[in-house]
Amino acid sequence: MPAGRPEFGDYQANGIMGAAKRMRTNPRELAAKVLDDLELDDIADSIEIAGPGFLNIRLKPSFLSEQLTDSPLLEIEESAKRVVVDYSSPNLAKEMHVGHLRSTVIGDAVARTLELAGHVVIRQNHIGDWGTAFGRLLAFLDDIGDKALQDAELRNIEALYVEASQKFESDSAFADRSRAMVLALQAHEPNAIAKWEHFMALAQEHMSDVYSRLDISLQPQDTRGESAYNAAIGPMIEDLQKKDNVLVESDGALCIFMPQFKNKDGEIQPMIVRKSDGGYLYHTTDLAALRYRQQTLFADRVLYFTDARQILHFEMLFAASRLAGIVSSDVMLEHHPFGKILGDDGKPFKSRSGENILLRDLIDEAIERANALIHQKNPYLDEEQRHTIAQTIAIGAVKYADLSKNRLHDYTFNWDEMLAFDGNTAPYLQYAYARIAGIFEKGNIDITQCTASPRLDLEVERQLAVYLLRFQEVVEQVVTDAKPHYLCSFLYELTVRFMRFYEQCPILSEEPSIKDGRLTLCRRTAETLNTGLGALGIKVLERM
């Protein structure tokens, strides 16, 4: 594994102490034996036994140089899997807001990284497009007239929904019409369905617009909402009823009882599959979705990105799907939860008036702030260039701020830190890329022609080379753990090493024997940054 500190070399082996313990021998003696048996003369300059029995390995510049010129950026995964990635999944009764940001950004980064590693990724946007909320919303839109529906802007779905909910509480006639609308939808009455479809088309448009502005890879055909599983639920329940001891009736509801789940009274907590009134819940839809993902999508692996409050839901869902035989045991089911977004005050991130911050407002503000900063830093850019750069920087900054942190923790949203451009931020990485692009532009050099072997005489060059060769293992870690912050940390550390190299090593002014090799280092760094940031859903810039 990579060494913890530079003075310990490039890589270290630390399994010897444990092995020695099991073999009841002295760890340093064992390390000496291992060292005798190793044949790494072509690869390593030195291998040393250190401390209680570490092996510290320092790679040969010639080996590093050879790897950099001969090996591809990334070896494609041979045992490619079909991976379903369920992310974003907003409820369309509300306009997309900051609460949808993490699932969307993290899920998209993992989906892109899986694809980069050679897996077949099937994106699934499991949107909330069905249920009581839409009865209210459609009944309300009915009341205020078709004009509201015609208003393609659909200014603020959330405000409409709040109004509809208030009317539902205060106006019993309206409440009745809402319930009737739900029933009409469930009965697939053409009139009601037409209204619903019309509304959904607008909502999908809004969603696509947000994705496009955020550069999220979800497409309309990836949308498979709750409504898509309506027809499958009935037959699924019939199937489950044929199995012994799976579905149990309790207080009129159909439930699955699993002894490992206890409620607050210490009794077994049921997973309700059908309510006493015959309605279905999110558990039910998710079961049907899992069945679809196994039977129709042939998933080897299913990943879910939702907030941490749903941990219990997914534990029950996965356990029930195994118990009921909906998903076979060789399919990997993984819930990847994340924490909340907090404001500076440590409370959930809201606007001053206490409302959810809408994503389109957030995007607008990010671009506006980036634009102002760029104007300050580089006044020589023309209007059009500045605008494009501002967008790329703004979106990159917002995404990277989220992706660079361990997703399990809550994270604090702070504009100034995000767009600070120092430290572990997207603009810092983008700046490094722009600097490299500047070298090739200034020298009028075709980057694709740079394949000379670098000499790696200086330690900064060697350090950069060692780091460049780690890209593969980091991508594999992200694929395994679905944690994009591993990739962020790597790209940041790589960039730090590039910046040191850039400061210490002139390139264009050097004689060809040095210059050409250094250009190869630049090329490889640029490719790694471009590909790595691309896997995170962030674009690079030729100039900034």
Place this chain on the structure above:
RNA sequence: GCGCCUGUAGCUCAAUGGAUAGAGCAUUGGCCUUCUAAGCCAACGGUUGAAGGUUCGAAUCCUUCCAGGCGUGCCA
């Protein structure tokens, strides 16, 4: 009550059981006649919430406690 998650430098965060717990911001000081200074170099900053335990080795695993958050039968 029970279950899950979180607690690391003033702030925001890393550390995949490994060696002296690392970065950035903030603070202080250096470096542009030389490929973009949105950069580089350095200093300062720690009882990893607390106490036990396991281990050659613990921020990481186990136990108890403290603090905060979330979940816990017909919302998602």
